[in-house]
Amino acid sequence: MKQKINIVKVKNVKIGEGFCVIAGPCAVESEEQLFKTAKLIKKNINILRGGAYKPRSFPDKFQGLKEEGLIILKKVSEKLNIPTVTEVLDVRDVALISEFSDMLQIGARNMANYSLLKEVGKTRKPVLLKRGFGAKIDELLGAAEYILSEGNNQIVLCERGIRTFETSLRFTLDFAGAIYLKQKTNFPVIIDPSHATGNPSLIKPLVKAGIAAGLDGVMVEVHYNPKIAKCDAFQALTPKEFNEIFK
Amino acid sequence: MKQKINIVKVKNVKIGEGFCVIAGPCAVESEEQLFKTAKLIKKNINILRGGAYKPRSFPDKFQGLKEEGLIILKKVSEKLNIPTVTEVLDVRDVALISEFSDMLQIGARNMANYSLLKEVGKTRKPVLLKRGFGAKIDELLGAAEYILSEGNNQIVLCERGIRTFETSLRFTLDFAGAIYLKQKTNFPVIIDPSHATGNPSLIKPLVKAGIAAGLDGVMVEVHYNPKIAKCDAFQALTPKEFNEIFK
């Protein structure tokens, strides 16, 4: 009944085979910050994340290091020999970011930015497509079809929490929805418990649950010193906490 | 950091030690139906569920066998030597149901029926308290305090899905919320993937996830022949499907 999974290759990493761990800081803040963090968690991750362009709710918040962030990301990637994923916010940046990162991320806020989806669809870069926090599962699949329609089938879907009335946690992780998504599609499906919950103490049990449920991976925010992180400081794990999960 | 769990005893079963499996049909429909179902799943369950009083959204829907259902429940419980849980809807039925069932269930619709909570709080029966589908986690804890305030601390909390905009599944299982609940309270916490998703194909991965995440148990709807079930027919597992999970 279940169709064959569509393996997505990010350099030497095959998402859809085994459980893929993507981790790193919310934003690239400096070479030191990214290198320190990445080095400490290297043994337990498959792909390094780090945002150079940050979509913030208000224009006066830190918007990312942009080009400078991309350069740092590539440098650290090469030093440590680990592939990277970073978010793209603007159709005009797709070509540039494609040169610097191994995988392109479409964030929750841009899941229905169809121009951007088509633009990343024109590249042959693997795409990490996050579900919008107000989007239905069917609409996430529609977003994937926009990328597909341009000829790019290297798509990984990511459940990162939806908006509900519950306020104890940052969002409500639609964990059952992620499993359902795997049944409906042949794209790999991962979860992002960091953004979904905003609560570091829930990452470990959710990673274990994700593995047990047969999901394809996880994305986790880690910062070598969360207290000084420039965005989402409260939700990042320390490298020590992170490595403890995968012991 | 984590406080000691408050073990809840339902006859010989200790909820909070190991992973507790509660299963059975949505409603008690006949002695044959309950006995057949229970016998087929006996080896894999700790507690048998079956509703004698059913809270239905419309008065013309099957409302349960009531007293007759209670008698059947007790009979099957004794024949198979397995403890039972059944729902109580009315303060005036608490004493009667307490005679026939080993555990009292407060359903989602009555989570904020404080008269009923206080009434089951006056008994010394263990209580399975389901989260309302429109209730916040704090309010679930408030409901537990109403039971506690009358001197009954034999409480198990159950996450059974909340109402959100997502319509692919019946409700949205707040899986991360259930883990969070375990961190905040010392009551055992279980999940009900049957009601939460309304989708039998999701039960197995969610049971596995619940075990991996350290939750205390699961409640699953099983019917020897789901097609003829008088309520929630679409979401019940067959005994064969159910037993397959626990192989």
Place this chain on the structure above:
Amino acid sequence: MKQKINIVKVKNVKIGEGFCVIAGPCAVESEEQLFKTAKLIKKNINILRGGAYKPRSFPDKFQGLKEEGLIILKKVSEKLNIPTVTEVLDVRDVALISEFSDMLQIGARNMANYSLLKEVGKTRKPVLLKRGFGAKIDELLGAAEYILSEGNNQIVLCERGIRTFETSLRFTLDFAGAIYLKQKTNFPVIIDPSHATGNPSLIKPLVKAGIAAGLDGVMVEVHYNPKIAKCDAFQALTPKEFNEIFK
């Protein structure tokens, strides 16, 4: 197409003819408090509200004056010659409350407490049925059918806000849903902007909108001195603010 409205009579007041104004404090706190408040707003209200039994999320919060509150409610009602509505929480209190109040309120938390609905259905008292904050419109109609099924058709439906992800206001008033409800049923439909928004500055525009949209009335919380109110203090209007709306 639109059916005839089912007029609900609360003593001399006919809900469903014109725009009915129900107002008063959240809870009856003392004879002085209720009398003072009621006297100041008398000219602009049709029915006086005041809770004697209060459903609070935690057992250590003020639960109402109970029987004493009922006695005060009746006394003030007779002194000022104004009908009253008060909430009933427990099937065992229905008879008593029916002696003291002219209309029975089923609150949001008990909308799916079907035992209670049937019990008020057995009386011939008019019923103010509030929509649960997690309930669908169809379920509100199902709740009304439980009351109807016992022979009582004196039902007024009240939209009081639903739970959504938006947190600027206390709940999200389903204003369009209230209008839709009027199209689907012949029961009068009113709104409760006090509970829905928790924001006194929104009451006036919402009352005006309700009148313009053809709704049947409004329920508003007023306290002669909101600052000392024992519940929901932040959302009550002063009598002066209230009277200003109806100038």
Place this chain on the structure above:
Amino acid sequence: MKQKINIVKVKNVKIGEGFCVIAGPCAVESEEQLFKTAKLIKKNINILRGGAYKPRSFPDKFQGLKEEGLIILKKVSEKLNIPTVTEVLDVRDVALISEFSDMLQIGARNMANYSLLKEVGKTRKPVLLKRGFGAKIDELLGAAEYILSEGNNQIVLCERGIRTFETSLRFTLDFAGAIYLKQKTNFPVIIDPSHATGNPSLIKPLVKAGIAAGLDGVMVEVHYNPKIAKCDAFQALTPKEFNEIFK
């Protein structure tokens, strides 16, 4: 207390003075369709709407006539001497669309597409900014600040319904939220009952409610023959139904 409203000028129309009516078809389908529709409703509208670029959940759905649609829009606008608003989806189209339309619309799906917001902020065109269906009121204000930050203060905010668990109507119109928004900001605030409810029978009462509540306008979908509309056919009014509202 209330600050002065920031009047937004769309040619001769001043949004923020009186009640502004924006109406027209969901999509521009042909010159005949737009002209016919616009002519029939001209006397009751201030601004004509019509989408040339349509953001659809799936790539195989009608995506709008694009440049051809813009040409038709301008032609009809000039023939009937009525200003227009149309949606922009892509930063690369902002300059072109600005030549053809008098006001730029940011749709719900792109409310958090900050690149696009900044791009329309660089023009001096008035902007109709729709709230995302999963966005909080604060985030809508954050989106407006992105436009403002580039020097464009000609912004009108539009509440068009949010996603909730209620499924009777397409979305839940946050009517109280729209009033609250007017209290918090000096931008004009309008509502879009067509998209919010998807139910033509609710438009008239919601328009009347919007006027009574002091909102600044309304956006309504009208098609000379809704049955043959290429998108959202079920929610458009006929010109006759539309004109009947404003009699």
